Amino acid sequence: MGRRQRLISTSILGAIFKTSHSDDRDKRPNLLGHIFAFFSVFSLPLSRYRAELFRHLRNQIWEIEEEEYTESFRSPSKGKRTDLISIGDLGYSGSTFFTSPNSKFLIKSLPRAFEQSFFRQRLLDTYAEHMKANPASLLVRITDCLYSPRTTLGALLGTAPDHHIVMENILYGKSSCSKDNQKAWETYDLKPNDYFYPERDIAGGKLAPESVKERLIDEFPDKVRVTIDEKEQLVAQITSDTKILKAANAVDYSLFLVRYPASMSSEGGKVPVPPGKGSPWRTGVTSRDGKWIYRAILLDFFWSKDALQAHAMTGLVKTFNFLKCGKDHGPMSITTTSDEYQTRFLQMVENLIEVPDSTGQPAGELRTPLVEA
Structure with missing residues (x-):
């Protein structure tokens, strides 16, 4: 991976390895924290959006064990946090893609603001209720939604996406x-x-x-x-x-x-x-x-x-x-x-x-x- 991909990977892993209760209700940072966050260009500070909802979907509806999920983002050989695996730009939208080290999960960026706002504000609750009622649904299983709760230079300039979704990798195996x-x-x-x-x-x-x-x-x-x-x-x-x-x-x-x-x-x-x-x-x-x-x-x-x-x-x-x-x-x-x-x-x-x-x-x-x- 290039330097940009490594820094984006680091910010994604930073959000994944936060406690499961860390989400958009994180403690508000002080002024200095806002300033440092604003000048982030590639490694943006990310949080889990509606962490409890996605944890419920993972554990209760799709029966993905939380330890298995977290360990998917560690190096299988070292047992430590490691870089995600970059699989490049696969779409006309400019999205970037990574897989977890064990290839079980796929991470896709949502660089276009109207896409991530539509998912979070219009579709997410309906999606979650549908998944609860239909565990065998063929809608891709989205296991986490990561976002930057603060305005950053990187998001404004488009140097790094400020929203990502983590989802199942149907190519696993x-x-x-x-x-x-x-x-x-x-x-x-x-x-x-x-x-x-x-x-x-x-x-x-x-x-x-x-x-x-x-x-x-x-x-x-x-x-x-x-x-x-x-x-x-x-x-x-x-x-x-x-x-x-x-x-x-x-x-x-x-x-x-x-x-x-x-x-x-x-x-x-x-x-x-x-x-x-x-x-x-x-x-x-x-x-x-x-x-x-x-x-x-x-x-x-x-x-x-x-x-x-x-x-x-x-x-x-x-x-x-x-x-x-x-x-x-x-x-x-x-x-x-x-x-x-x-x-x-x-x-x-x-x-x-x-x-x-x-x-x-x-x-x-x-x-x-x-x-x-």
């Missing part, structure tokens, strides 16, 4: 495989791909570098082959999960799909599964043909249709259409209505999955005609 087997793991960040993405579509797609556009929309080049019951359970769960997102006016969320060869589970022991209370699509669902293990969760539900940025982008699209900049561009995933986004998202999930029909053959495939005697 990959790092325990051999290097060759790690290459066989496939990941897909799936959204309805019939929306308009200006980074990809305007001016020949020159608004973003190729490295970003390649991550903008994934396409799964196959079908998820499961049983009818497994499909119905998955669609029902995703419908329930996206219902609360629709009610909060959230859009632009995605289905993060992982698959790896099922043969790995029979070679040298089973692939480790993410921590906490298991659910089929977290621990892994085996394809009907026995070739693949699938995992899936819902990610990135921090963009509200109400956000000022969404209104601004809507205006941008209308301007491009007015100027006849190529063909008329339809709605963007971040400017469409939450109801329409959910409808298209569920249709995407339906189209993604292949189940056998009443004859036992994959639905949608042409059957071989019977040969008359």
